[in-house]
Amino acid sequence: MSLSFLLLKEGDQMPIHVEIKINEKLINTLHIGRLEGGTGSQDVNSYLVVEGQRPTGVDDWHRGETFSHKYGDGAEVCVMKAIEAIRRNSV
Secondary structure, X not given: OOOOOOOOOOOOOOOEEEEEEEOOEEEEEEEEEEEEOOOOOOOEEEXXXXXXXXXXXXXXXXXXXXXXXXXXXXXXXXXXXXXXXXXXXXX
């Protein structure tokens, strides 16, 4: 599979990083990056979510799940869609 990475490089715009904890115990970490699309409020973009250790290079992003998200809906909705993509593909 070939993916184009618009915003997954350090130094461009940072991907979203989410730590999931119960009490103080870290149980998972999500890393979400935009594969393609724009930053207009109506732009529907392709994203990729990777679980676990923080990706350190472009190759690390190939192990995740893809999903679509409207940029204007905000980061919180993006995170919910990422979790849903993980759940949908783990069944």
